[in-house]
Amino acid sequence: MAATNGVALSWQLNLSQCQIPRLIFSIVSRPEKRKAVKVINAFLYCFKAVILELRLLAEMVISAVPSIEMVRFVNSGTEACMGVLRLARAFTGRSKIVKFEGCYHGHADPFLVKAGSGVATLGLPDSPGVPKAATHDTLTAPYNDISAVKSLFDDNKGEIAAIILEPVVGNSGFFPPKPEFLDATRNITKETGALLIFDEVMTGFRLAYGGAQEYLGITPDLTIRGGLPVGAYGGRRDIMEMVAPAGPMHQAGTLSGNPLAMTAGIHTLKRLNQPGAYEHLDKITSELTQGILDAGKKTGHAMCGGYISGMFVFFFTDGPVHNFSDAKKSDTAKFAKFYRGMLEEGVYFAPSQFEAGFTSLAHTAEHIQRTVAAADKV
Numbered sequence: 311m312a313a314t315n316g317v318a319l320s321w322q323l324n325l326s327q328c329q330i331p332r333l334i335f336s337i338v339s340r341p342e343k344r345k346a347v348k349v350i351n352a353f354l355y356c357f358k359a360v361i362l363e364l365r366l367l368a369e370m371v372i373s374a375v376p377s378i379e380m381v382r383f384v385n386s387g388t389e390a391c392m393g394v395l396r397l398a399r400a401f402t403g404r405s406k407i408v409k410f411e412g413c414y415h416g417h418a419d420p421f422l423v424k425a426g427s428g429v430a431t432l433g434l435p436d437s438p439g440v441p442k443a444a445t446h447d448t449l450t451a452p453y454n455d456i457s458a459v460k461s462l463f464d465d466n467k468g469e470i471a472a473i474i475l476e477p478v479v480g481n482s483g484f485f486p487p488k489p490e491f492l493d494a495t496r497n498i499t500k501e502t503g504a505l506l507i508f509d510e511v512m513t514g515f516r517l518a519y520g521g522a523q524e525y526l527g528i529t530p531d532l533t534i535r536g537g538l539p540v541g542a543y544g545g546r547r548d549i550m551e552m553v554a555p556a557g558p559m560h561q562a563g564t565l566s567g568n569p570l571a572m573t574a575g576i577h578t579l580k581r582l583n584q585p586g587a588y589e590h591l592d593k594i595t596s597e598l599t600q601g602i603l604d605a606g607k608k609t610g611h612a613m614c615g616g617y618i619s620g621m622f623v624f625f626f627t628d629g630p631v632h633n634f635s636d637a638k639k640s641d642t643a644k645f646a647k648f649y650r651g652m653l654e655e656g657v658y659f660a661p662s663q664f665e666a667g668f669t670s671l672a673h674t675a676e677h678i679q680r681t682v683a684a685a686d687k688v
């Protein structure tokens with residue numbers, strides 16, 4: 311690395327650096343912050359050192375999320391899931407993992423088994439290009455099915471490193487855990503020396519400032535997060551100290567902890583931490599979900615749905631939906647018709663019955679009223 315006249319070069323090549331400051335400034339909106347950001351970041355988006363923003367964001371994440379005592383930033387949810395899988399295996403010395411049908415943990419090979427999100431939308435059983443050996447140690451069970459999880463642990467004694475799950479599922483539509491389900495996963499992992507991993511790429515900071523684990527009152531061993539090109543995993547200090555350079559488990563990334571993503575993260579968390587942020591999300595999402603369900607039911611469609619904070623769904627089936635098999639009972643042709651109709655009205659929902667919807671602090675009561683009025687027409 312070299313620095314001359316305020317231009318710093320990283321260990322890796324930064325081509326066309328001139329575009330980067332403009333991008334940073336379009337994300338960092340507060341004028342007084344711009345100056346500080348300019349000093350640290352000008353012409354610099356990949357700098358392999360602990361920068362101020364990285365420290366600050368790490369402190370904010372650690373104080374927000376109950377399970378996180380140490381955190382590692384990466385560049386995407388997929389990368390965080392890959393890192394956490396290696397960590398769980400390194401810490402326990404075991405190789406098998408339990409994942410749930412319809413949950414999505416990024417596109418790394420070991421997770422492409424009965425996955426949700428785009429894999430479910432396109433009806434792909436698994437994915438071509440994934441060798442059998444890569445998924446040999448991935449065991450699956452239906453979500454909310456405790457006895458299936460117990461059977462897996464009985465059949466694979468001392469071999470399971472971790473259970474990984476979405477604490478509220480958002481990749482097969484959206485459905486919450488039955489209260490006893492998460493308790494059971496916590497107990498069985500504790501009893502057997504396996505780790506419990508919450509993939510909070512969707513639910514983190516969305517359901518509550520401390521994520522689904524704060525909202526539901528269950529603390530996992532490790533947690534995964536995601537956002538504007540950034541991902542993170544963190545958890546118990548004794549586990550995280552396995553990760554290099556503190557410990558022997560290798561995991562690194564050229565752009566990890568880059569100033570652009572860190573700055574965006576800090577600003578997002580500051581906004582979310584303002585009084586009334588989650589009350590606003592709760593209010594508009596409740597009105598939106600109820601409004602759309604009422605509109606559908608008025609015209610005789612079989613529908614069910616629900617929401618928690620800024621996350622919602624409506625399924626074209628009577629329900630109830632507790633797992634991926636239930637979600638698949640939805641009339642997807644009807645969903646597609648509704649989706650296209652809403653698009654014509656200027657409302658852009660996620661283009662699949664198997665994705666959760668999200669509201670944000672940018673949405674106002676007026677946006678919600680317009681959306682419900684559009685649903686009434688469609």
Ligand SMILES: Cc1ncc(COP(=O)(O)O)c(C=O)c1O
Pocket residue numbers: 386387388389391414415416417427476481509510511512536541
């Ligand atoms: C729960 C969950 N985990 C992991 C991922 C993968 O994240 P990314 O797309 O950033 O790689 C996603 C993406 O939607 C997700 O919803």
